[in-house]
Amino acid sequence: KAGVTQTPRYLIKTRGQQVTLSCSPISGHRSVSWYQQTPGQGLQFLFEYFSETQRNKGNFPGRFSGRQFSNSRSEMNVSTLELGDSALYLCASSSAAPGSGYTFGSGTRLTVV
Amino acid sequence: TQLLEQSPQFLSIQEGENLTVYCNSSSVFSSLQWYRQEPGEGPVLLVTVVTGGEVKKLKRLTFQFGDARKDSSLHITAAQPGDTGLYLCAGGGETSGSRLTFGEGTQLTVNP
Numbered sequence: 658k659a660g661v662t663q664t665p666r667y668l669i670k671t672r673g674q675q676v677t678l679s680c681s682p683i684s685g686h687r688s689v690s691w692y693q694q695t696p697g698q699g700l701q702f703l704f705e706y707f708s709e710t711q712r713n714k715g716n717f718p719g720r721f722s723g724r725q726f727s728n729s730r731s732e733m734n735v736s737t738l739e740l741g742d743s744a745l746y747l748c749a750s751s752s753a754a755p756g757s758g759y760t761f762g763s764g765t766r767l768t769v770v
Numbered sequence: 771t772q773l774l775e776q777s778p779q780f781l782s783i784q785e786g787e788n789l790t791v792y793c794n795s796s797s798v799f800s801s802l803q804w805y806r807q808e809p810g811e812g813p814v815l816l817v818t819v820v821t822g823g824e825v826k827k828l829k830r831l832t833f834q835f836g837d838a839r840k841d842s843s844l845h846i847t848a849a850q851p852g853d854t855g856l857y858l859c860a861g862g863g864e865t866s867g868s869r870l871t872f873g874e875g876t877q878l879t880v881n882p
Contacts, residue, residue, distance in 0.1 A: 661812070688868060700813075700858065700872035713869045747812050751868070758803055759870070761812030
């Protein structure tokens with residue numbers, strides 16, 4: 658069974674630009690979560706989508722947004738990029754069954770210059 | 771805000787030694803998960819514990835969930851170089867739904 662696929666793997670953007678990251682979950686998984694990982698803050702929850710609806714949201718500014726499509730694929734968008742947005746962005750999918758855990762993708766490494 | 775504190779932050783040991791990593795909080799979690807992450811990759815789920823006092827074993831790894839569901843430990847017996855990686859604990863809150871709260875991680879290095 659294919660794992661969680663994130664594209665692109667690496668991205669370099671200029672401050673002020675916007676970026677869209679993509680995540681394809683494991684087939685059959687309807688829950689997709691996004692996390693930001695930085696050396697100083699560790700893994701921080703961005704948001705979670707289930708059946709195309711945002712079910713949970715972390716404490717990030719409105720520049721961070723996401724959506725989920727009917728096939729459960731998800732995208733996250735960051736507008737007006739800042740240097741501090743440089744991070745590894747991880748997507749995780751889950752069947753949402755109790756105790757099922759999450760399967761993470763390899764992440765997208767975003768560098769803002 | 772639920773917080774998870776992991777200790778130690780860094781651990782460097784010789785092959786064959788035993789070690790324990792701790793994950794503590796003042797909050798109660800409905801479940802706790804342990805992940806291992808290697809450089810350039812996403813975390814990989816090792817185990818999920820949901821019942822206070824629960825102990826799970828995965829080959830040389832033993833995971834324990836505290837009776838009050840506020841803490842957990844990961845014990846590795848006879849560590850091997852292949853165990854090297856970043857170990858993360860993550861709690862699923864009783865009120866936070868699907869959101870996971872992660873600890874800062876323990877960077878383990880096992881030297882041959």
